[in-house]
Amino acid sequence: MHAYRSHTCADLNKDHAGQNVRLSGWVHRVRDHGGVLFIDLRDHYGITQVLCDGDSPAFAALESVRAEWVIRIDGTVKLRDAGLVNPKIPTGEIEVYVREVEVLGPAEELPLPVFGDQDYPEETRLTYRFLDLRRESLHNNMMLRSNVVRSIRNRMWNAGFNEFQTPIITASSPEGARDFLVPSRLHPGKFYALPQAPQQFKQLIMVAGFDRYFQIAPCFRDEDPRADRSPTDFYQLDVEMSFVTQEDVFAAVQPVIQGLFEEFGNGRRVDPDWPRIAYKDSMLWYGSDKPDLRNPIKMQIVSDHFRDSGFAIFAKLLENEGTEIRAIPAPTGGSRKFCDRMNAFAQQQGLPGMGYIFWRKGDDGQMEAAGPLAKNIGPERTEAIRLQLGLGEGDAAFFLGGRPEQFEAVAGRARNEIGRELGLTEEGVFKFAWIVDFPMYEKDAETGKIDFSHNPFSMPQGGLEALMGDPLKVHAYQYDLACNGYELVSGGIRNHKPEIMFKAFELAGYGKEEVEKRFGGMVKAFKYGAPPHGGCAAGIDRIVMLLADEMNIREVIMFPMNQRAEDLMMAAPSEPTNEQLRELRLRVIPKE
Numbered sequence: 001m002h003a004y005r006s007h008t009c010a011d012l013n014k015d016h017a018g019q020n021v022r023l024s025g026w027v028h029r030v031r032d033h034g035g036v037l038f039i040d041l042r043d044h045y046g047i048t049q050v051l052c053d054g055d056s057p058a059f060a061a062l063e064s065v066r067a068e069w070v071i072r073i074d075g076t077v078k079l080r081d082a083g084l085v086n087p088k089i090p091t092g093e094i095e096v097y098v099r100e101v102e103v104l105g106p107a108e109e110l111p112l113p114v115f116g117d118q119d120y121p122e123e124t125r126l127t128y129r130f131l132d133l134r135r136e137s138l139h140n141n142m143m144l145r146s147n148v149v150r151s152i153r154n155r156m157w158n159a160g161f162n163e164f165q166t167p168i169i170t171a172s173s174p175e176g177a178r179d180f181l182v183p184s185r186l187h188p189g190k191f192y193a194l195p196q197a198p199q200q201f202k203q204l205i206m207v208a209g210f211d212r213y214f215q216i217a218p219c220f221r222d223e224d225p226r227a228d229r230s231p232t233d234f235y236q237l238d239v240e241m242s243f244v245t246q247e248d249v250f251a252a253v254q255p256v257i258q259g260l261f262e263e264f265g266n267g268r269r270v271d272p273d274w275p276r277i278a279y280k281d282s283m284l285w286y287g288s289d290k291p292d293l294r295n296p297i298k299m300q301i302v303s304d305h306f307r308d309s310g311f312a313i314f315a316k317l318l319e320n321e322g323t324e325i326r327a328i329p330a331p332t333g334g335s336r337k338f339c340d341r342m343n344a345f346a347q348q349q350g351l352p353g354m355g356y357i358f359w360r361k362g363d364d365g366q367m368e369a370a371g372p373l374a375k376n377i378g379p380e381r382t383e384a385i386r387l388q389l390g391l392g393e394g395d396a397a398f399f400l401g402g403r404p405e406q407f408e409a410v411a412g413r414a415r416n417e418i419g420r421e422l423g424l425t426e427e428g429v430f431k432f433a434w435i436v437d438f439p440m441y442e443k444d445a446e447t448g449k450i451d452f453s454h455n456p457f458s459m460p461q462g463g464l465e466a467l468m469g470d471p472l473k474v475h476a477y478q479y480d481l482a483c484n485g486y487e488l489v490s491g492g493i494r495n496h497k498p499e500i501m502f503k504a505f506e507l508a509g510y511g512k513e514e515v516e517k518r519f520g521g522m523v524k525a526f527k528y529g530a531p532p533h534g535g536c537a538a539g540i541d542r543i544v545m546l547l548a549d550e551m552n553i554r555e556v557i558m559f560p561m562n563q564r565a566e567d568l569m570m571a572a573p574s575e576p577t578n579e580q581l582r583e584l585r586l587r588v589i590p591k592e
Contacts, residue, residue, distance in 0.1 A: 004072055004104075010046025014093045016077045021096060023048060024072040024104065026134065027065050029115050037062055041073065044139075048091045050075060052098040061101045068114055068134070070105035073098045122554075127568040129559055141556045145544045148264055149216055152237055152540070155256045161214040161239070166201035168218070173200060173518070178222035180232075188585040194220035194233075197537060199457060200522050202240040203494055206533040207525040213240045216540065222565075227552050228486060228542055231565040239491070240535035246477055246493055249534050250274075250434060253489065257481070257538065261430050264547045269429040274481075278437040283404070284326070287412025289438075292485035293431040295419030299411060302327045302399070305385050311376040314355070317401050325401040326411060329389045330418050333396040334358040338421070339371065342398060345417055349410045351400070357382055358396035367393045405445075416485065430483055430546070437461070438478040441471040441507065451508050454478050458492035459534075460504060467503045477534070488543055491536020498526045 004024040012021065025043035032038075036053045039062070050073055052062045058073070065071055075096040086092030111127075112120045114134045125132045132138055153163070172179045172193040179193040195201075197219050205213045217238040225231035237256075241249060254274060261270045275293075282289050285298040303324045306314040317323050333339070339356040346354040355373045362368035369382035389397055398414065400407045419425040440460050442453035450471050458476040460466045466474050481489035495501050501523065505515045516523050544556040554560035561567055581587065 008045040009041055009043040009048040010090050012048055012077055012091050012094050012096070014079055017079050017094065019077050020074065021077055022072065022074050023050070023096065025070070026114075027067055027069045027071060030065065030067065039065070041071070042134075046091060047089055048094075048096060049086075050096040050098050052101075056097070056099055058098045058101040061103070062098060065101075065103065066107065068107040068110060068131070069103060070107075072102045072104055074100040122562065123568060126554075126560065126562050129569050133558070138555065141544070141548045141550065142558055144264060144548055145540075145556055145558075148260060148544055148547065149540065151260060151263060152216065152256065155259055156214045156237075156239075159212075159252060159256065161212040162210065163215055164205060164210070164213055165215060166195070166198040166205075166217065168194065170195050170201075171518075180220045180222050183584045183586055185583055196221050197236070198238050199455075200519065202238060202535065203457065203496075203522060203533065204525055206240055206242045206494075207496075207528070207530045211242045213535075214238060217537075225561070225563050225565065228545065230541060230553060230557060230560060231563075232561050235540040237538040237540060238535075239537065240533060242531040242533045244493075244532070244534050246436070246479060246534065249491060249493075249536060250479075253481070253536060253538075257432070257488070257543075260543065261483075261547065265430060266547075266549075267428075271429060271431045274432045274434055276434045276436050279435055279439065280437070282433075282435050283408055287408045287410075287415055288485070289435050289480060290482040290485060290487040291412075291433060291435075292416060292419075292425070293433055293482075294426040294429060294484060295416060295424055297329055297331075297415050297419055297424065299326050299328050299415060300389060301325070302385055302388065305381045305388075306377065306399075306401075309377045309381060311355070311373055314399070314401050322403050323401065324404060325399055326404075326407075327385065327389055328354075328398040328400070328411060328415050328418060329391055330396040330398060330422060331391065331424065332394055332422050333418065334360055334394040335396075336370070339396055339398075341421070342414065342418060346398075346400075346410065346414060349413060351407070351410055354414065355399040356396055357385065357399075359386060359391060359393050361393060373399065432481060432483045432488075435480045435482055436478075437475045438480075439472065440474040440476040440478075440504070443472060449509065455490070455492050456505065456508070457494050457501075459495045460500065464497075464500045464503060467500070467507060471507045479536070481536075481538075484546060486542055486546060487539075488546075489536050489538045491534065493532070493534035496526055496530040496532055498523055501526065 001022050006022045009023055009025050023041055025041045028040040028042035028047060030039050036051060038049060038051050040047050041050050052059050075098040077094050078097055080093055080095055110131065112124055112131060114131060169182060169192045173196065177196055179196065182192040182194065184190045184192060198215060198217050202213055215238045217236055218233055219236055220233045223229060223231050241252065258270055279289055282291055287299060301324055303318055306325050307318050309315050314325055335358065339358055343353045343356065357369050357371045357374045359367055359369055369379065374382045385397065391397060400411050439453050441450050443450055454476060455478060458478045461475045461477055477493035479491055480487050495504060502512050502515060541553050541557055545553050548556055550556055
């Protein structure tokens, strides 16, 4: 017999009754029933119940074991009584009577329990992540992640893509976040960077003549943490294709992503209709470039109804250039109690509040508009608003005004909150949308500086000619894929012509010399026959988070950092030794 096991803790069933077996694993739970010990023995594969009584030579030794000790047992498989069968586990029809036990790894008192679903402080969970990962929910999440990655690879190979690896140590590149820098010992004073993405390399792979590339790529960005984003590193499905249009990329990516969600969505419906929504429309309708389409609410501009109206706040605001009033329809939200609750929500978000109108049955039996706004603007304007929004009795509408960039984000959150509160947001479904026509540039509100709003390597729509006019009116062949309120994929058709690339960077304040210095390899490559190409990257951590129905991305990452970008288990970041600093010719300036 094998030194540690003849079977795993998920293998045994009624067909093994009477057989002598050997199992190894962790003591999941111990139950003492007055002279009879029951132990749930757990390994990677599952759980088997083992038992021992005073007649067994192993009883004395088994009495001393505690939760999370690693043991080996030898015993005989027995059928459980019919009333004691556990249908929730594959081994629920049997148990193993223990005749011999060996302790392979005793455990000290646990800083957090593995059995059960107790909620422990994140600091404790991350310090003892190796224990946290033994819990069933996290174990299942990690296996889901592994299976998702395997499925991605199979789907990409079957679609004619080839997997290549790109460097981890490279040069700094403006990808929209801070680099992690690595000092060079051989070149004092110079630094490598960990790649924020394999962007330049995958484009160079296309220039080198490889037609369809993919990689499960690690990416490194020194970012502020969020619930749906790791502060240090993450993995993405990186994709690039030659001789393609935007529609070709969509056609290649949709079957892979849709197939993943159908395979691992646990019965949730995957909507096959993936609409294309222009960025400006997405911001107008949903207040976000990653809209949750499970919520049917679409916001609308209603400025004309408030211009020169009796509601002085909005009327005066509309006298300023670039301002507008937007309405958030709220079907079935027509009660003062609900409207006051949403007004309080807006105040929690840092706004003075949200104006509202709700429609109800009046004393005369006819529908009437109610609320402070309705009184101020009068029945004709409120009726015009109701007709534009398609609302009726029992419905409401909320209003926000100002410059869109100042209130869009809050309006988007309010839309989501209204959808949830009123039960309008559909459950048990994944809804996708391609967000397209992103602006190529944006202006810093404080400095007035023009900079790239998204990926600097995207091709401007209209090519070089488009860059000769107002840069803020230039759209890029840039696209994102949104699902249920999260951005899953980002990509674009690339700028593969040096003259367009130089002009695009010039508008963002990068001179030709700086572009050649920072992107010399790519600029040089484009001078020697570059094909039109494009691609995208899909965030694997975020995909698994959605499939696992988790709200925090750390629940689907094996060894995540905490909110302060610290690895509490490995004590990183750590202070370098003086010897290391001397080798690298570095000096640390003490923090003031």
